[in-house]
Amino acid sequence: MNFELPRIPLGEGIEAVLDFLVKHLAFATKAFSTVADQGIRVMEAAMMAVHPVLMIILLTGIVFYLTRQRGVTVFTFLGMGLIWNLGLWSATVSTLSLVLVATLIAISIGIPIGIFCALNSHAYSAVRPVLDFMQTLPAFVYLIPAIPFFGLGRVAAIFATVIFSMPPSIRFTTLGIKQVPRELVECADAFGADRWQKLFKIQLPLAKSTIMGGVNQTIMLALSMVVIAAMIGARGLGGEVWRAIQRLQPGAGFEAGIGIVIVAIILDRVLQKLAKQ
Amino acid sequence: MEKIILKNVSKVFGDNPRKAMAMLKEGKGKDEIQAKTGSVVGVNNVSFNVNEGEIVVVMGLSGSGKSTLVRCINRLFEPTSGEIIVDGQDVTKLNTGQLREFRREKFGMVFQNFALFPHRTVVHNVEFGLEIQNADKTVRREKADKALELVGLKGWGEKYPSELSGGMQQRVGLARALALDPDILLMDEAFSALDPLIRRDMQDELISLQQSMRKTIVFISHDLDEALKLGDRIVLMKDGAVVQIGTPEDILMKPSNEYVAKFVEEVDITKVLTAESIMKKSQDVAYLNTDGPRAAMRKMKNNAIASLFVLDKEGRVHGIVFADEVAKLIEKGEKNLEPAIIKDIAKVKPDTPASELFPLMQGISHPVAVVDENNKLKGIIVKGLLMAAIAERGGNV
Numbered sequence: 001m002n003f004e005l006p007r008i009p010l011g012e013g014i015e016a017v018l019d020f021l022v023k024h025l026a027f028a029t030k031a032f033s034t035v036a037d038q039g040i041r042v043m044e045a046a047m048m049a050v051h052p053v054l055m056i057i058l059l060t061g062i063v064f065y066l067t068r069q070r071g072v073t074v075f076t077f078l079g080m081g082l083i084w085n086l087g088l089w090s091a092t093v094s095t096l097s098l099v100l101v102a103t104l105i106a107i108s109i110g111i112p113i114g115i116f117c118a119l120n121s122h123a124y125s126a127v128r129p130v131l132d133f134m135q136t137l138p139a140f141v142y143l144i145p146a147i148p149f150f151g152l153g154r155v156a157a158i159f160a161t162v163i164f165s166m167p168p169s170i171r172f173t174t175l176g177i178k179q180v181p182r183e184l185v186e187c188a189d190a191f192g193a194d195r196w197q198k199l200f201k202i203q204l205p206l207a208k209s210t211i212m213g214g215v216n217q218t219i220m221l222a223l224s225m226v227v228i229a230a231m232i233g234a235r236g237l238g239g240e241v242w243r244a245i246q247r248l249q250p251g252a253g254f255e256a257g258i259g260i261v262i263v264a265i266i267l268d269r270v271l272q273k274l275a276k277q
Numbered sequence: 278m279e280k281i282i283l284k285n286v287s288k289v290f291g292d293n294p295r296k297a298m299a300m301l302k303e304g305k306g307k308d309e310i311q312a313k314t315g316s317v318v319g320v321n322n323v324s325f326n327v328n329e330g331e332i333v334v335v336m337g338l339s340g341s342g343k344s345t346l347v348r349c350i351n352r353l354f355e356p357t358s359g360e361i362i363v364d365g366q367d368v369t370k371l372n373t374g375q376l377r378e379f380r381r382e383k384f385g386m387v388f389q390n391f392a393l394f395p396h397r398t399v400v401h402n403v404e405f406g407l408e409i410q411n412a413d414k415t416v417r418r419e420k421a422d423k424a425l426e427l428v429g430l431k432g433w434g435e436k437y438p439s440e441l442s443g444g445m446q447q448r449v450g451l452a453r454a455l456a457l458d459p460d461i462l463l464m465d466e467a468f469s470a471l472d473p474l475i476r477r478d479m480q481d482e483l484i485s486l487q488q489s490m491r492k493t494i495v496f497i498s499h500d501l502d503e504a505l506k507l508g509d510r511i512v513l514m515k516d517g518a519v520v521q522i523g524t525p526e527d528i529l530m531k532p533s534n535e536y537v538a539k540f541v542e543e544v545d546i547t548k549v550l551t552a553e554s555i556m557k558k559s560q561d562v563a564y565l566n567t568d569g570p571r572a573a574m575r576k577m578k579n580n581a582i583a584s585l586f587v588l589d590k591e592g593r594v595h596g597i598v599f600a601d602e603v604a605k606l607i608e609k610g611e612k613n614l615e616p617a618i619i620k621d622i623a624k625v626k627p628d629t630p631a632s633e634l635f636p637l638m639q640g641i642s643h644p645v646a647v648v649d650e651n652n653k654l655k656g657i658i659v660k661g662l663l664m665a666a667i668a669e670r671g672g673n674v
Contacts (some may be wrong), residue, residue: 044648155317181392183388183390183392184392185393186353186388186392187386187388187392187394188351188405188409189353189380190351190380190384190386190404191380191381191386191405191409191457192377192378192379192380192406192409192410193377193409194377197409201405201408201409202394206394206395206396241440
């Protein structure tokens with residue numbers, strides 16, 4: 001007997017949902033598009049307006065001001081110098097802009113969600129599986145919905161990066177607030193603090209270093225997306241790597257790769273230092 | 278006048294309080310209710326009054342529901358049933374906003390583990406209650422400074438809690454509650470986390486503060502000594518219910534049932550009073566090889582005492598010197614204290630019961646040294662202190 005199970009039209013269903021969303025969420029995608037595109041434009045313009053050497057000195061100064069550590073400062077100066085020397089300066093600027101804009105968007109959505117989840121256990125049990133899903137889905141897959149929403153280009157890249165890098169911001173914020181000792185929250189209650197006073201005077205300040213840890217993770221994840229995002233038209237260091245792969249130029253590919261590592265190390269050290277303060 | 282009235286207050290934790298309450302009314306036990314409904318009875322039908330200006334100590338072993346009860350009073354825990362009337366207002370009837378106002382106005386609370394905010398300086402901790410009420414900045418600082426001075430921490434305002442010792446931290450906790458000048462202080466095992474000597478200092482200080490403040494204080498404790506010392510009245514709890522309410526004398530002399538009797542018998546004064554709970558801080562000591570006869574004599578004169586313990590650099594007890602012997606050394610022009618030191622002296626451990634101290638103190642004229650396992654001096658006991666401690670607690674000497 002020849003009996004065939006009908007195939008479940010999962011893919012078709014998802015497409016239908018996407019179509020629907022593209023059609024009806026135009027206002028949201030447009031807003032996102034504007035924020036992301038303008039953000040990047042402004043940042044790139046600002047960083048390119050100054051001569052690279054001056055910019056390197058400025059960045060080194062900022063890193064020293066934030067960390068007060070000689071090692072990281074020297075590393076920043078030499079690393080950035082190397083990048084400039086290799087002719088990767090403008091690519092680095094565009095990567096940095098992309099990462100920073102994506103991170104800003106991710107944390108400005110993620111931290112409020114995290115706070116909400118910490119204060120509302122029902123919300124957390126609803127959000128958690130979504131977070132698990134977001135983190136286990138291969139990063140490539142995020143590129144797919146990004147394209148119908150935003151077309152090829154860096155806005156789609158930012159969108160994919162935001163989605164991919166947001167979960168740690170949410171998780172760490174929730175964790176940080178939940179970790180505030182119960183007795184301290186109880187004490188605030190006993191003195192008649194309302195919800196916002198509790199949040200801003202007690203819970204957030206005490207959760208700060210954990211939240212900063214989440215921000216750090218978010219930036220690192222965003223940076224790890226740059227090569228993947230290059231496939232849909234983000235330029236920058238990721239774009240250089242992607243081009244090198246297509247043209248079989250291992251040397252150039254490694255140069256751009258090392259550039260990414262340098263940027264990652266600098267960001268990580270600075271953020272770790274900030275989290276500890 | 279009655280400041281706080283508790284009427285049939287019960288608190289059940291769990292998903293099905295109604296069923297548990299019904300079983301409670303039938304007189305079922307705590308364990309049975311927990312087995313059948315999964316709900317835990319925290320407080321079972323408690324009624325008592327607290328008068329204005331009175332210290333009521335709610336005392337019981339851990340798990341007796343005393344901490345739960347105090348949290349019901351300001352509704353940190355929602356009572357399952359019953360009325361709690363403070364200044365004529367039933368607290369259980371207040372809505373969220375009114376409750377917040379009521380807490381700000383009436384209650385100051387002090388916590389077992391201090392609950393100081395680690396990210397705020399001492400003075401900002403003390404200001405917290407006023408800050409919540411949006412008080413003016415200068416007023417806030419003024420009141421906080423005053424409260425800090427009251428608890429003896431003037432000048433410590435800019436430190437962080439982690440830089441302070443346990444005793445000082447709890448002073449901050451107390452100052453934070455006092456800064457608001459509330460009518461009612463709720464003190465949840467406020468001194469339990471402190472070392473015995475510091476705990477006694479704090480108790481003494483609370484008593485002397487109370488003489489000028491006349492606050493209404495509900496004090497939670499698991500320590501009978503503390504309850505007897507602080508309480509105008511004591512509420513003894515077991516398994517969430519009240520076993521006896523009365524003055525310290527009532528509790529000691531007229532235990533209302535077997536449980537209280539056993540409790541009090543177990544704390545038969547001379548057996549439960551330990552060296553640690555009677556001892557006082559040594560006013561001064563002499564250090565071996567550092568202090569000569571003249572230095573030792575000056576220390577005795579300054580403190581009006583006739584003997585002085587001699588410690589080595591690590592704080593271990595080496596011996597004792599008496600004023601007359603030291604005077605002889607000075608006459609001889611001796612520079613070293615050594616010849617006057619008597620090494621064979623009475624020493625006891627902190628947990629030595631008072632009953633064993635009596636025979637020991639009969640034969641000797643100098644104070645007894647209380648030392649830890651490393652022979653370090655923890656405190657001293659003089660005869661008068663022992664008698665006073667027993668008498669104060671209503672025992673027969």
